[in-house]
Amino acid sequence: MKKHNFYAGPSILPQEAIDETIKALQNFAGTGLTLASVSHRSKEFDAVMNDAVAMFKELLDIPEGYSVLFLGGGASTQFAMIPYNLMKKKAMYINTGTWATKAIKEAKMFGEIIEIKDDDFFSIPKGYDIPDDIDYLHITTNNTIYGTELLEDLDVNVPLVADMSSDIFSRKIDISKYAIIYGGAQKNLAPAGVTFVIIKNDILGKTDRKIPSMLNYQTHIDKNSMFNTPPVIPVFTALQTLKWIKANGGVAGMNKRNTEKADTLYNEIERNKLFKGTVAKEDRSIMNICFIMNDEYKELESQFGEFAASKGMIGIKGHRSVGGFRASIYNAMSIDSINALVDVMKEFEEKN
Ligand SMILES: *Cc1c(COP(=O)(O)O)cnc(C)c1O
Numbered sequence: 093m094k095k096h097n098f099y100a101g102p103s104i105l106p107q108e109a110i111d112e113t114i115k116a117l118q119n120f121a122g123t124g125l126t127l128a129s130v131s132h133r134s135k136e137f138d139a140v141m142n143d144a145v146a147m148f149k150e151l152l153d154i155p156e157g158y159s160v161l162f163l164g165g166g167a168s169t170q171f172a173m174i175p176y177n178l179m180k181k182k183a184m185y186i187n188t189g190t191w192a193t194k195a196i197k198e199a200k201m202f203g204e205i206i207e208i209k210d211d212d213f214f215s216i217p218k219g220y221d222i223p224d225d226i227d228y229l230h231i232t233t234n235n236t237i238y239g240t241e242l243l244e245d246l247d248v249n250v251p252l253v254a255d256m257s258s259d260i261f262s263r264k265i266d267i268s269k270y271a272i273i274y275g276g277a278q279k280n281l282a283p284a285g286v287t288f289v290i291i292k293n294d295i296l297g298k299t300d301r302k303i304p305s306m307l308n309y310q311t312h313i314d315k316n317s318m319f320n321t322p323p324v325i326p327v328f329t330a331l332q333t334l335k336w337i338k339a340n341g342g343v344a345g346m347n348k349r350n351t352e353k354a355d356t357l358y359n360e361i362e363r364n365k366l367f368k369g370t371v372a373k374e375d376r377s378i379m380n381i382c383f384i385m386n387d388e389y390k391e392l393e394s395q396f397g398e399f400a401a402s403k404g405m406i407g408i409k410g411h412r413s414v415g416g417f418r419a420s421i422y423n424a425m426s427i428d429s430i431n432a433l434v435d436v437m438k439e440f441e442e443k444n
């Protein structure tokens with residue numbers, strides 16, 4: 093039976109990216125050596141790093157004056173690196189869920205935080221004022237756990253920093269509006285172990301704080317992400333994913349595919365008498381689709397989970413802090429998997 097991978101992260105990657113990685117683990121770039129054992133200073137790996145940076149810039153249309161970095165430590169290390177490098181006194185954070193909450197916790201160690209938050213995380217705060225004396229504004233564009241997403245680029249007069257761990261390459265973004273965009277790669281790009289950072293070079297050097305080398309963006313900009321040993325295998329896979337995105341219509345192609353996938357699934361959640369969505373319609377994510385049983389059918393929740401699993405639907409259980417169900421339908425997922433899930437939802441409705 094075909095398995096459909098709805099895990100939230102680590103999660104589905106293009107089959108081509110996996111296949112190319114397997115080949116490189118056997119014989120990397122004609123070296124006769126495995127990718128796992130080749131020097132990151134070799135000319136063959138240097139080319140991988142340079143190509144990955146170049147493809148990032150090409151696919152996202154990154155303007156001059158920005159650097160692309162591939163680091164270790166996950167998005168969670170960025171939660172601390174951002175205030176470490178940017179905070180003079182005060183920053184503003186839009187708290188849209190668990191990840192933003194964690195980012196705020198780190199930032200509070202470096203300065204004053206103005207926090208904007210709705211009563212719950214089922215919608216994205218709107219209509220707040222942004223003071224112009226803050227060092228930066230931090231947002232999380234896609235809330236992987238709650239299934240809300242900000243689908244536009246904010247227009248603000250302060251440096252804008254965005255956690256795009258779970259929606260990078262899913263839609264076109266105007267990079268020039270951002271000072272930093274970062275994310276763990278394990279949602280839409282590569283196996284766990286590499287973190288991408290897109291950074292506007294002139295945003296740095298504004299605090300007189302001493303910053304440890306590894307946590308200083310300038311170190312990694314100066315050394316082209318090779319100050320220390322980069323996560324070689326995930327960087328290689330990331331490059332293969334980028335090639336796959338390019339071959340499939342680029343970011344615009346991804347967005348078309350993702351919108352169709354999300355619409356198909358949300359339409360079924362609305363139509364099916366057993367289920368309902370959990371978030372405000374205008375803030376619904378096109379990456380993580382959360383739903384629960386309708387009130388009259390609450391007792392069927394675990395039964396549906398088992399039924400779906402028996403049909404090859406893997407990883408649709410909601411995050412432990414939210415419950416219900418969550419289908420993560422990242423770039424690499426095809427519409428066939430969405431249709432298969434919709435069929436399972438219909439079949440379960442007919443049975444009940
Ligand atoms: C998964 C996730 C993170 C955490 O990433 P790590 O690489 O595990 O540190 C942060 N932010 C968002 C939006 C995520 O989805």
